[in-house]
Amino acid sequence: MSKRITIKQIAAALHVSISTVSKALNDSYEISSETKRKIKEYAKKHKYKPNTLALSLQNKKTKTIGIIIPDILNHFFARVFSGIEKVATQKGYNMITCITNESYHKEVTTMEMLDNGSIDGFIACISEETLNLEKFEHFNRIIDNKTPLVLYDRVHKSIDCDKVVIDNIKSAYKATRYLMRYGCKNIAFISSIEGLNVGKFRAEGYKKALTKYGVKVDEKLTIRLTKKEELTNKINEMLDYKLVDGIFTVDESSAAIAIQVLNSRGLSVPDDVAIIGFTNGILSKHITPPLTTVNQFGTKIGEIAASRLIDKIEGKIDFDDNKTEIIRTELIERSSTKKAFIKF
Numbered sequence: 560m561s562k563r564i565t566i567k568q569i570a571a572a573l574h575v576s577i578s579t580v581s582k583a584l585n586d587s588y589e590i591s592s593e594t595k596r597k598i599k600e601y602a603k604k605h606k607y608k609p610n611t612l613a614l615s616l617q618n619k620k621t622k623t624i625g626i627i628i629p630d631i632l633n634h635f636f637a638r639v640f641s642g643i644e645k646v647a648t649q650k651g652y653n654m655i656t657c658i659t660n661e662s663y664h665k666e667v668t669t670m671e672m673l674d675n676g677s678i679d680g681f682i683a684c685i686s687e688e689t690l691n692l693e694k695f696e697h698f699n700r701i702i703d704n705k706t707p708l709v710l711y712d713r714v715h716k717s718i719d720c721d722k723v724v725i726d727n728i729k730s731a732y733k734a735t736r737y738l739m740r741y742g743c744k745n746i747a748f749i750s751s752i753e754g755l756n757v758g759k760f761r762a763e764g765y766k767k768a769l770t771k772y773g774v775k776v777d778e779k780l781t782i783r784l785t786k787k788e789e790l791t792n793k794i795n796e797m798l799d800y801k802l803v804d805g806i807f808t809v810d811e812s813s814a815a816i817a818i819q820v821l822n823s824r825g826l827s828v829p830d831d832v833a834i835i836g837f838t839n840g841i842l843s844k845h846i847t848p849p850l851t852t853v854n855q856f857g858t859k860i861g862e863i864a865a866s867r868l869i870d871k872i873e874g875k876i877d878f879d880d881n882k883t884e885i886i887r888t889e890l891i892e893r894s895s896t897k898k899a900f901i902k903f
Contacts, residue, residue, distance in 0.1 A: 564605045573601060624868060625673045626656040627666065627683035629713075634840030635857045636684065639711060642861020643682055650869050652679075663688040667697045674700075679872045680707035682864045685715065687754050705878060707871035709864045712855075713757060714883075721871070722883040723864045727757050730853050730888040731764025732771075734807050734835045737851075739772060741833055741896060743805030747780040747797060749817055750809040754785040761809040761837065777801075787812065794820045804832055811836040811843045814850050818895075834895040848894035856886055 566584070570577045575594070583590045583598040584607075590598075601607075626643060628636050640656070647654055655678060659666040666686045673681070681701060689695070690713060698718045701708050708720040738746050748765045752758035762783060766776050779800050782793045794817055797803070808814040814836035818828055828834055828848055836843055839854035863884055870876045 564602075564607050566607075569598065569602055569605070569607065573598060620679050620872065621653075621677060622651060623653040623655060623678045624865075624872075625670070625678040625681045625683075626654050627659060627669065627681060628656065629659050629661050629684050629686045631658050634842070635712075635838050635855060638840075638857030639684075639861040639864075642858040642863075643865040644861075645858075646862050646865035646869070650865075652869060659686045661687040663692055663694060670697050670701060674704060674706055678706075680709070680868045682709045682711065682861075682868055684711055685713040687752075690715070690756055691754050707868055707878065709868045709871075711860050711864045713755060715756070719881060721864075721867050721881050723860050723867070723886065724883065725855055725860075725886050725888050727760035728764040728767065730837075731761035731807065731809070732768045733764075733888075734837075734853055734890060735765045735768035736772070737890060737896070738805035738807060738833055738835060739768065739774070741805065743803075743833055745777075745780065745801055745803045746774075746805040746807060747782070747803040748807055748809075749782045749790070749794065749813050751784045751787045751790055751813050752810055753783040758783070758809055765807055787816065790816050791820055795824075798824060806832060806834045808834065809837050811838050811840050811846075811850060811852060814852075814895075815842055815846050818846065818848075829894065829896050833897065835890075836895075839891055843891075843893070851893045851896040852891055854889045854891050856888070860886055 566577055566580045570580045575598070579590060579594065580598055583595040584602060586595065624647060626640065628640060630636055644654065655673060657669040659669065663686055666689055670681065695715060695718050698708065702720055709723065710718060710720060711723045714722045714724055735746060746769070748762060750758045750762060762781070769776050780797060780803060782790070782797060784790060784793065790813060798820070806817055808817060814834055817834060821828055821832055826832055834850065836850045836852040839852045843850040843852045863886070867882070867884070871878060
C-alpha cells in the first residue's frame with residue numbers, strides 16, 4: 560500500500576508554500592482560482608486525504624457529534640435521526656449513534672464514555688427509566704464540562720441546555736377538540752406511555768379540552784398504562800362500561816390496538832367510533848382505516864437540533880445562551896375520522 564501523500568509533498572511538487580496548499584484545499588479567498596484549481600486537481604489525482612486526527616488536535620475539535628436515541632424501532636426517532644444526519648453531513652460532521660433501549664444505566668455509561676474528547680457535543684432524548692428515576696446528574700456533568708447538549712422530545716426543566724420540543728398539551732387539546740367538533744360526546748383517552756412526561760402532558764391537554772367545553776372528565780374513560788401488554792383488556796373493560804364514540808390515543812400503536820378491539824366487537828371506525836392518534840408514522844398511513852393523527856415533524860426536530868448544536872460547537876452561539884425551540888404540530892386527516900363537522 561502506497562504511503563498517503565501529504566500537504567508538504569503537494570507543496571514541493573507544485574513549488575508553492577505549505578500554507579498556500581492548506582488554504583487552497585480549504586477554498587480560502589486568499590488564493591487565486593487558478594492556483595486552487597491546480598492544487599485541488601493534483602491532490603485529487605494523488606488521492607490526498609486530510610489527516611482528521613491532526614486536524615482535530617490542531618482545532619481541538621473532532622467534527623463528531625454523539626446521538627442518543629432511546630428506541631431505534633420507533634418511527635418518530637428514525638425521522639429525527641434522518642434530520643440530524645442531513646444537517647450533520649451538510650456541515651461536515653460525523654456521528655456516533657448510541658441506542659439506550661430506555662435504560663438509565665446505558666444512557667449514563669454511553670455519555671460518560673463519549674465525553675472524553677471523542678465528540679464535540681450531544682443530541683439526546685432522555686430514556687424512560689431516567690425520567691422515572693428523575694436522575695439527571697450525567698446530563699448536568701456534561702454541561703459542567705462545557706460540552707454542548709441539545710435535548711429533543713423528552714426534556715426536563717432541571718437540565719439547563721438547548722431543547723427542541725413540541726407543545727404536547729396544546730397538540731392533545733386540539734386533537735380532542737377536533738373530536739368534539741366532529742360531534743363525539745363520549746371521548747376516551749388511551750395512553751401506554753404513562754411513564755413518559757410527554758404522555759402526561761398529552762393527558763393534560765385532553766382533560767383541558769373537555770373542561771374548556773363543559774364536559775366532565777370521566778376517569779373510567781381514560782386508560783393510562785406504562786406498557787401495552789394489558790391494553791386490549793383495558794379497552795374491552797372500558798367499552799363494557801360505556802360505549803364511546805371517539806378515542807384519542809397518544810401513540811399510533813395504541814390506536815392500532817384500539818381499532819382491533821373495536822373490530823372484534825363489531826364496531827366500525829369511523830362510523831361508530833372516530834379515532835385520532837399521535838406521531839404520524841408508517842403504521843398511521845397503512846393501518847385500516849388510515850389513521851387521523853398529530854404529525855410531530857420529526858425530521859424538522861432533528862434538523863433544528865443539529866443546527867443548534869453545531870452553531871454552539873463552532874462558537875456562533877454563546878455556550879450559556881440556551882433556547883427552547885417549540886415546533887408546531889399538524890393534524891393530518893385520514894379515514895379514521897369523518898370530514899363532516901358540527902358547529903362548535
